[in-house]
Amino acid sequence: MSSIAFGHTDHLSPHANTRPVRHLRAVPDARTASHLRLTRRGKAVVLSAAVAAVAMAVVMFGSSSVAGDAAGPAPETTTVRVLPGHTLWEIAAEANPNGDIRQTVDQIVRLNSLPNASALQMGSEIAVPVYQ
Structure with a gap:
């Protein structure tokens, strides 16, 4: 077995070298380090996290409406029975002859919770706003 001696020959005595031992470790070179690469699953996770954050x-900062405790005045209405034809x-034109018929139709639809203007059924009674 062979050995190599560096520096002084005092290293042969057990108490001659009292300096702490340094251990070397490899440090990666920053210039050759590879960039982070995401797998398909990793990309899906990042995308879903971004969508969830948005x-x-x-939800937190979007517009919202708040219902108050006090009710507003109910509009004055009259009941009209829908006849054949x-x-x-026609009902909106009779109820508000000098107003905008389209707005009157929209008000009647909202007031009676109709899905659309053609949802009238013969013989039904609907509420119609009273205009002056």
């Missing part, structure tokens, strides 16, 4: 922001347009 959705949360929309009647259309919502």
